[in-house]
Amino acid sequence: MAAVQLKEAQDRFVAVWGQMGSAWGISRTMAEVHALLYITGEPLCTDDIMERLQISRGNASMSMRALLDWGIVERVHRRGDRKEYFKAEADVWAMFRAIVRERMKREVDPLRAQLYEIRDQTGERAGREQSADLGAHNKRLDDLLRFFQALEGVSNSFVSPAGRGLQAAAKILGYIGGAPGIGGLGKESDDTKEAG
Amino acid sequence: MAAVQLKEAQDRFVAVWGQMGSAWGISRTMAEVHALLYITGEPLCTDDIMERLQISRGNASMSMRALLDWGIVERVHRRGDRKEYFKAEADVWAMFRAIVRERMKREVDPLRAQLYEIRDQTGERAGREQSADLGAHNKRLDDLLRFFQALEGVSNSFVSPAGRGLQAAAKILGYIGGAPGIGGLGKESDDTKEAG
DNA sequence: CGGAAGTTTCAGAAACGATTGAAACTCGCC
DNA sequence: GGCGAGTTTCAATCGTTTCTGAAACTTCCG
Numbered sequence: 001m002a003a004v005q006l007k008e009a010q011d012r013f014v015a016v017w018g019q020m021g022s023a024w025g026i027s028r029t030m031a032e033v034h035a036l037l038y039i040t041g042e043p044l045c046t047d048d049i050m051e052r053l054q055i056s057r058g059n060a061s062m063s064m065r066a067l068l069d070w071g072i073v074e075r076v077h078r079r080g081d082r083k084e085y086f087k088a089e090a091d092v093w094a095m096f097r098a099i100v101r102e103r104m105k106r107e108v109d110p111l112r113a114q115l116y117e118i119r120d121q122t123g124e125r126a127g128r129e130q131s132a133d134l135g136a137h138n139k140r141l142d143d144l145l146r147f148f149q150a151l152e153g154v155s156n157s158f159v160s161p162a163g164r165g166l167q168a169a170a171k172i173l174g175y176i177g178g179a180p181g182i183g184g185l186g187k188e189s190d191d192t193k194e195a196g
Numbered sequence: 197m198a199a200v201q202l203k204e205a206q207d208r209f210v211a212v213w214g215q216m217g218s219a220w221g222i223s224r225t226m227a228e229v230h231a232l233l234y235i236t237g238e239p240l241c242t243d244d245i246m247e248r249l250q251i252s253r254g255n256a257s258m259s260m261r262a263l264l265d266w267g268i269v270e271r272v273h274r275r276g277d278r279k280e281y282f283k284a285e286a287d288v289w290a291m292f293r294a295i296v297r298e299r300m301k302r303e304v305d306p307l308r309a310q311l312y313e314i315r316d317q318t319g320e321r322a323g324r325e326q327s328a329d330l331g332a333h334n335k336r337l338d339d340l341l342r343f344f345q346a347l348e349g350v351s352n353s354f355v356s357p358a359g360r361g362l363q364a365a366a367k368i369l370g371y372i373g374g375a376p377g378i379g380g381l382g383k384e385s386d387d388t389k390e391a392g
Numbered sequence: 393c394g395g396a397a398g399t400t401t402c403a404g405a406a407a408c409g410a411t412t413g414a415a416a417c418t419c420g421c422c
Numbered sequence: 423g424g425c426g427a428g429t430t431t432c433a434a435t436c437g438t439t440t441c442t443g444a445a446a447c448t449t450c451c452g
Contacts, residue, residue: 279398
């Protein structure tokens with residue numbers, strides 16, 4: 001019977017997505033909650049999630065809050081129902097833009113700031129000579145800083161409001177660099193806002 | 197005295213880099229070992245690393261092996277010395293290409309494979325009708341698969357031998373999307389191969 | 393072949409992050 | 423204000439991952 005088959009596929013997706021999450025420094029549960037919301041497509045409440053994922057209320061609540069902070073899940077209210085429901089961003093590209101934006105903000109930007117500080121710590125004191133060692137050290141830091149600057153640039157043009165840029169670039173680069181199509185997946189879908 | 201200042205800056209870099217590593221799912225020590233090799237620029241042996249990082253021999257050995265597997269550190273032999281020395285890839289872009297290549301291979305490719313399987317599990321049985329729910333489920337999986345296909349494409353063109361492509365693109369996109377230069381860092385350096 | 397120098401492995405210990413569950417809190421309503 | 427439905431917080435616990443240290447192994451040399 002089809003409902004069972006669907007549920008199994010969903011569970012499998014949840015497991016896979018959760019595993020991926022933990023490989024990328026995201027708590028497994030948080031990724032699982034997101035997976036569940038994404039794959040079911042419909043708004044779920046805390047109790048739905050607790051039951052389906054067999055996790056505690058506290059954990060479900062924390063994970064939901066985190067997902068809201070990341071901007072890839074939103075609150076939904078139903079008239080005549082006091083409970084809050086949650087629904088995942090349905091547009092995959094919007095979702096990854098949000099993730100990139102957040103990780104840059106939380107991890108890469110502070111890292112850059114720290115690297116600057118370290119660089120300053122051994123910076124040239126106006127015109128004073130420095131040892132070859134210090135020079136090489138500074139050059140290595142500068143190389144890294146330049147790389148992160150480039151990364152920041154790429155990320156901005158992906159993330160920004162008009163940020164369809166990289167999406168287009170990805171398509172082009174995708175065809176240059178890789179296989180020209182997923183066999184059997186058929187046409188591009190434009191209706192990414194299906195559940196909006 | 198300059199040597200102390202340098203050592204402090206190095207230590208700080210090691211700490212920062214290690215912290216970043218753990219945020220991205222890499223063991224802290226492994227990132228620290230890499231940081232140390234990168235920032236000192238010279239080949240170090242296991243004992244050097246043990247002492248400087250205050251870690252056990254076993255841990256140092258494991259971390260070194262992992263870094264070799266990732267292809268961002270290489271063995272160096274010194275004539276008349278039986279010990280093995282290790283040296284980090286000095287070209288930042290080459291380093292990140294290696295990282296992207298490995299993470300795609302280890303994490304994204306298997307993920308894609310699993311998503312395909314899940315998709316097959318609920319695929320259209322030749323011409324048979326399916327419920328709206330199943331259709332929507334399949335569409336969501338397809339969206340994800342298409343995204344990862346695009347990602348694969350971008351990554352390939354970044355990683356491939358002629359993979360300077362994205363590096364150039366990054367530069368262009370960087371200027372479109374972000375601030376046009378790091379104040380005080382001066383000219384682009386072309387001598388990324390400093391340590392051969 | 394025996395031994396010294398160096399490297400790798402691995403079982404157990406320690407450290408760390410995730411998870412629970414119950415108490416505290418908030419909010420809307422009577 | 424007091425109640426009930428729902429949500430959040432947090433100290434304690436649990437589970438995983440990482441790290442250690444000692445033993446096993448490998449390699450080179452006389």
